[in-house]
Amino acid sequence: MKVDIDHMFEMNNSYKNTVKSQLEIIENDHDLAGVLDYLHCIQQHLFFQPLSKTALIYDEKCISYTELAHQVNQMMLALDRLQLKKGAVVAIQLGKSPEYIYSVLACALKGLIWLPIDMDSPALRREYLLANSRVDLVVSKQSIENYCYVLTDEIFSENTHNFSQLSTEKVNPTSLMTYSMSRDAAYYLYTSGSTGTPKCVVLNNRATANVIEQSIEKWQMTADDVIMAVTPFHHDMSVFDVFASMSLGATLVIPTAEQSKNALAWATLVEKNQISIWVSVPAIVDMLCSVAYPAQLQSLRLIAQGGDYIKVNLIEKLRLHLPNARLFSLGGPTETTIWSIWHEIKNADQDIIPYGKALKHNQYFILNEKMKVCQVGEVGRMYMIGTNLSNGYLLDGKISQKDFVPISISVGTTEIAFRMSDLGYVRTDGNIIFAGREEGYLKVKGVRISATEVEMALMKYTPIQEIVIVCCTHPQTEITELVAMFSLTNVQKKIDIQDLKCQLKNYLPHSHIPTKWYCVDHLPLTQNAKIDRKLLQKIAQEQLYPQAQNLKNKHIALEHISDTVMDIFREIVKHEFSSNIFYQTEILRLGIRTKQLKQIAEKISEKYDIRLDFYALASCKTVQDVVNQVQRKRLN
CATH class of the missing domain: 1.10.1200.10 (ACP-like)
Structure with missing residues (x-):
């Protein structure tokens, strides 16, 4: 495949110049020698120049950086006793809690590959995540059969708010300086896969450092900021919450399990703790704005939303109630590390919120089916090259680079690009506008869902003959829902949807279970004898929301x-x-x-x-x- 930059004469000149300049940055700055060593910053704040301020707030308790250092050191000493070597894989099977922060920081500083496990996932799914990742250790609150594990209750000191009474044991010097800011594997995150099983994305510290550094600089973040950890810890945006806040010496507010799904509780946390930075999927921001009094949110100076389409009316609401807050759109799949494209939302963004432009040291391309660069306004598939690329996928302990493809960007120069399922086009100002996804991938409340994965789980239910998963949007609320369009076997007249949902909980996380169900006599086909997903989506939209549409x-x-x-x-x-x-x-x-x-x-x-x-x-x-x-x- 080849992308010839010299033959982009069809494109707007400003966009052409932007592409060339970005490519020069990528070609000349591969090593990024000056990249932010965010883990070194965290070490300094914890062990060498301890900060006398609050690091974490959880369940109305303030945990200082001194207390945080003690707990992180306790975990590092436990890892030393187990003689885990650099590059070993540690699964962190904990819910929202300070213990998760202690564990993930310890692993990152020790150079161990850390893997957050979604605690809401079914047992069978969690077993697959552990097996596929070839984990060497599981950090948990309870024993894990067939795996070496450590229990947090046996490691971390209780009553950390009485820190003066805790052990004054010095930090073990051998526990420090073992990480690397290279492109070696640093952590794993799972995302939905097109094959029907979750994909394990292998991520590195160098790409993560680029996101953290660019964001801190652009958002003018300081140690005075207070950041809300509203995103689940197995989601890539939470990586920014944890490591950006700790590298700055800022404060991170962690909601409890009960608060995590309660928008009223979020509003209270914002007001009480004077939270200044909020990063989440748009659905979470929408929920917050729907229940909060504007006065409760006045401390928010920056709200960044990513992972899903941002509604214009939500931006209007934010502008009305928080006129001085900076608003950002974030984008990019997990394979391109946390976020790789962004846009500061201004008053001029009235009708559509741009996907934006790539972060420094990266470049996005919009290519057509012939692998030619699309003209301005022409919809094509998104590709990305640059520092933010992850290492690939982990399958049975081995790295696979499926969807990571070589692109010739000039004579004699080839770059590896990630081929996305996202579609878009370039606007005349150089901004990329999101234009949907290729069939098979859906986005609901910021979670990327493979339709195939859900369909395969549903086909285990014998009365179902054929099944297709689509997304529909409620015309009035604009909330996106997962819809199952299915046909039944000849002998089956109806099925028990509630029973089916219960069975699905054994295979799929809650986010992957359809909320709407529609039975058809048969699934329509295209002229090529393939299931017509677009027609099914249209039928579902019209049949499920007729009154709301009117x-x-x-x-x-x-x-x-x-x-x-x-x-x-x-x-x-x-x-x-x-x-x-x-x-x-x-x-x-x-x-x-x-x-x-x-x-x-x-x-x-x-x-x-x-x-x-x-x-x-x-x-x-x-x-x-x-x-x-x-x-x-x-x-x-």
């Missing part, structure tokens, strides 16, 4: 009333007043005479086929009151 259409029509009523007022009112008419403008202050008020009533009545007389208008105090009257009459 209601949305009605509300869309009502939204146009505001502008039309405003235009009618400006047309009738004297010229010198017309430019000063707004929704909250008081009608009496416009100097409108009886004749003009009658003209306005007549025009509105004619436009919307309603009866709106002079007296109805005379009872309205503002232009918005008129709009409200027209909308009520149209609804009735």
Whole structure:
């Protein structure tokens, strides 16, 4: 495959120049000698220049950096006793807790490969994660059959808030300086796979350092920041929460298990702890904004959202309640390390939120099926080259680079690129606009889901003959849901959906279980005799949300009333007043005479086929009151 930069004449010149300059950075700066050594910074804060401030807040307890250092050292000493060598794999099977932070920091500083396990996953899935990763040790609160394990209750000191009473044992020097900032494997994260089984992505410290360094610099983060760890610890965005905050000497707020799924609790945590940085998927931000009083969120100076489509109306809400907060869109699959593309959302971003531009030392390409660079505005598949690339996938203990493909970017120069399932196009300003995903991959509340993985689990349920998983969006709430479209065997008339959901919990995490179910006589096929997923998605959308769609259409029509009523007022009112008419403008202050008020009533009545007389208008105090009257009459 070849991408010829010299023949991108079809493209906008500014985008062409951006591509060339980014490629020069990548070609000339592979070693990134000055990359942020975030683990060294953490060591300094813990062991060499201890900070006298709060590191973690959990369950209303403040854990100082001194206390954190003691607990991390306890875990490092335990790892030393087990004689684990650099590169050994340690699975951390813990929920949201300080113990997780102690464990992951200890492993990272020891140069051990750490693997966070999703505690909400079914037992069979967790067993696969451990087996495929060839783990040498499991850190857990309970014993793990068939694996060497350590129990956190036997390692970490209790009552850490009374730290003065704890052991004053010095940090073991042999436990330090064993990590590497190279591209060697540093940690594993699992994501949904197209083959029906989870993919284990192998990530490294160098790529992680690039994300942390660029983000700290661009977001102007300091030790005074307070960061919310709302993202689950097995999700890639949480890597930033933990390591960016600890490398800065900042404070990380960790919700308890009960608080983790409670938006009201998040709002309280933000207000009480004066959280300044929030990074999560859009669905979480939406939940927070839906329940929080604006006054509770005023400490937030930056909100970054990634992993899913960002709704424009959510941005409008944030702008209204937090006018001084910086807003960011983040993107990039797990294979490109935490986030590899971003965009600062400005007032000009009214109709669509861009995916953005690549972080430094990376470059995105939009290629068509012939592996040619797409023209501006032409939709194609996304590819990425650069520092943020992960090492590949781990399959049965061995590295596989499926979907990591060589691209010739110039004569004699070849780069490895990650081929994504994401589609997009380049806008004239050089920003990439997200345009969906290729069939087979879905995104629900920030979680990438392989349709094949869910379909294979469902096919174990014998009454089902055929099954296709699609995504649908509620027309009114804009919430994305996972939908199962299925047909039954000839002898089966119906199935028990609740029973089916219970069975699925043995194979799939909660995020992968469909919330909507729709039975069809048979699955439609394309002309090539393949299942027509697009048609099924259309059928599901229309059949599952007919009333909501009609209601949305009605509300869309009502939204146009505001502008039309405003235009009618400006047309009738004297010229010198017309430019000063707004929704909250008081009608009496416009100097409108009886004749003009009658003209306005007549025009509105004619436009919307309603009866709106002079007296109805005379009872309205503002232009918005008129709009409200027209909308009520149209609804009735």
